[in-house]
Amino acid sequence: SYELTQPPSVSVSPGQTARITCSGDALPKQYAYWYQQKPGQAPVLVIYKDSERPSGIPERFSGSSSGTTVTLTISGVQAEDEADYYCQSADSSGTRVFGGGTKLTVL
Amino acid sequence: QVQLQESGPGLVKPSETLSLTCAVSGYSISSGYYWGWIRQPPGKGLEWIGSIYHSGSTYYNPSLKSRVTISVDTSKNQFSLKLSSVTAADTAVYYCAREHGDPYYYMDVWGKGTTVTVSS
Numbered sequence: 068s069y070e071l072t073q074p075p076s077v078s079v080s081p082g083q084t085a086r087i088t089c090s091g092d093a094l095p096k097q098y099a100y101w102y103q104q105k106p107g108q109a110p111v112l113v114i115y116k117d118s119e120r121p122s123g124i125p126e127r128f129s130g131s132s133s134g135t136t137v138t139l140t141i142s143g144v145q146a147e148d149e150a151d152y153y154c155q156s157a158d159s160s161g162t163r164v165f166g167g168g169t170k171l172t173v174l
Numbered sequence: 175q176v177q178l179q180e181s182g183p184g185l186v187k188p189s190e191t192l193s194l195t196c197a198v199s200g201y202s203i204s205s206g207y208y209w210g211w212i213r214q215p216p217g218k219g220l221e222w223i224g225s226i227y228h229s230g231s232t233y234y235n236p237s238l239k240s241r242v243t244i245s246v247d248t249s250k251n252q253f254s255l256k257l258s259s260v261t262a263a264d265t266a267v268y269y270c271a272r273e274h275g276d277p278y279y280y281m282d283v284w285g286k287g288t289t290v291t292v293s294s
Contacts, residue, residue, distance in 0.1 A: 068237065100280040102220075109269055109284040110220065116278060153220055157279040162235060163210075163222035 069093060069158035071166035078172040085141040087169045089154030092135055097156045099137040101130060105150045149173045176200040178270050178285035186292050192257040196270030196285060204228050204248040208273035211255045213266040225273050226253055260292045
């Protein structure tokens, strides 16, 4: 079955830039999406179609794509950005797939 | 704005069927979009279960397909999940969500989630 691979954890100091990667063989053909999930809360969409930002999401969140890897970048990280982040895409049959998640720690 | 709310039993016995409903407000299901279910076992990641189009067409995760049924009731503006023959591995927080379809497969509005425990 199709898999998306994320690093388990990323740590940054406040004000620095955090980059979270997601790798998958089908990413050159399928868009990627990113969700932020804080403890005890439902996920929130922060990036769609690789690099589009939904209304209400701060400009410090951005997404990019290169080959089989997509990247979520958070510029000027704030304490409130500490959360789990999940990438999501789909395989060729339309089955939605999530990455394993990355825990972002703000030091 | 669009809101989704899950409801159903919080405790299900092994081998029985888990049944959940998602009530949608602020948008008519019959107007479009897909409507899906996602789950998250304790301390683990997200898993897509499946989704249904407003017309009734269904799409399931192959790993769960043999046990899953998703249906829609446009008159009540809600959709439902049934998962049969449950085991402890089905213990999770279950979310319902509004989904975009081909070629943009993503969830833009989520319910708050409901916890389901499988135990005798």
